[in-house]
Amino acid sequence: MSLKNSVTTSDYLNFDSTLNKAVKIIKTEKNYKLGFLVVLGINAGLRISDLLKLKHEDFENDSISLTESKTNKKRIIRLNNNVKSAYELLKTRTDVRTGFVFTSNQSTVITVQYVNRKLKEMFGSKNIAISSHSLRKTFGRQVWSNNNETDKALLYLSELFNHSSPAITKRYLGIRQEELDDIYMSL
Template sequence: MNIIFKKIIMTGSTYIEFDKAVSKGFLLIQKQVNPNFGLLIICGCNLGLRISDLLKLNFKDLKKDEFTIVEQKTGKIRTLQSNHHIKLALRYFEDSLSYKRGGKPFVSQKGTTYSIQQVNRLIKKYFSGNRISSHSLRKSFGRRVWEMNNKTDQALLYLSEIFNHSNTLVTRRYLGIRQEEIKDIYLNL
């Protein structure tokens, strides 16, 4: 009997476990391995922004309890809060001139703002996985919100609004929840 197996190609990025990502971010900051990138990881997981919007932030924004951006992709106004993770990470930058002047936090050693390609290379350097990219940070935020709210439909409604998705089914697919639920159906027969 000749069986043909089809290779299934997964597209899109996956999430990074939130605690692992935040820990890695703080490690990069505390050990002075790559503090600016460590801050990017922490902000990415805690703000849920697309990388294009994250790279536009500055220390002036992050130091505030609440700040507003205009999303590049959608043109929509979004109000964000700097939570305790971000505030704690910012303490390591208080003596820097860029921090004091409200400059750009996500800069390379050359002093230029990271490109999306640089961010993707660094993400792959610091995290393992085939489908890890800068977008993984945004998905980590989504998974954390969903888990912290007991995996409820209410959490998906919030995330659908935050991510500007048309409905919660899109959010389920985006976060990989739908595929996990379908997999569980087969495993629980």
């Protein structure tokens, strides 16, 4: 729950530096599962509720098939090389190959609150608002950027995010606000 009159939007992260930092976390830190969560989040664009439900068995193929919690829609996510490589690194850090991927030391699924706290510690600063939703927005911004910031990319993202229109996706990714800010700066 958010505080009354507070801003509750989250910002996106730089894709490349976030990916590099997350891979380093998988290799070297005790929160290696969280490092994998970040890699998966910025490469799959799933909500945190869907990420936390994933099991090791979901990574045995080249794609993940799931029903999204919020929309109840079926979705298939192809696993790219970033995710496959990060999962291979994760397997070098643990012997567990069944059950939920994102578990605590007590073998329970980690909470959204824990993820948000850790993401703020790892990636936060005074200038940006970081939460688990930042991973999904980072995915969206990277897709938009990789597709030359076109309306076609917004259309695809609108479908992937299950938004009702590309205009909502534009606002969600903060693109609309940037365009408005540019109007003031061009004067």
